[in-house]
Amino acid sequence: MARTGRSNDWGFPRWRGYGSGREAQAVRLCDRHGCDRPGDCPAPKSPNSRERWYFCAEHAGEYNRNWDYFQGLDQEEREQRERAERREANGYQSSAYHGWGGPGDGSRSRDELHALKALELEDDADFEAVKRSWRRLAKENHPDVKPGDSEAAVRFQAIQAAYEVLRAAEERRTWKPRSMAE
Secondary structure, eight states, rough: OOTTTEEEEEEESSOOOOOOSSSOOOOOOOOOOTOOOOOOOEEEEEEEOEEEEEOOOHHHHHHHHHTTTTTTTTTHHHHHHHHHHHTTTTTGGGGGGGGGSSSSSSSOHHHHHHHHHHHTOOOOHHHHHHHHHHHHHHHHHHHHTTTTOHHHHHHHHHHHHHHHHHHHHHHHHHHHOOOHHO
16 A cells, blocks of 8 residues: 655655655735735634635734724623623733734724823824923923913823833833843
């Protein structure tokens, strides 16, 4: 009885590793029209469907930004499902430092997006722009500059909190393990 999966390696010892071959590896491309990058991020074609699109990381973020998980539910059902999802998915909170774990636009978390809005910045602002805006707004709303103005004090606290959120996120993004940094 002949084996059907026999290789052409007749010699011993095998000069290549087991499972390695010379055949070209099949790479699935991104399903976005015109994109030629590998599509390694699966995304559902519709709710409750097993069919998937396969996008590159950039197009997966774009697709997820427009996805409405609660489509077709009334407000009470939305809140109930969100509570259940949060209760069941608390273990995924530890993945937030990767940058892709947050509920925002794919590159930033919801808290970071709110912080950028508090600092009067666009969603794609870099950290240098964050620092400039924080300094400008802090100088304008500082309690020493506007004594007795309770609204300025509240704005100043919001600006400080927003900066702390963005600073911590930037540290998480730029952090490297000791073995990689050396």
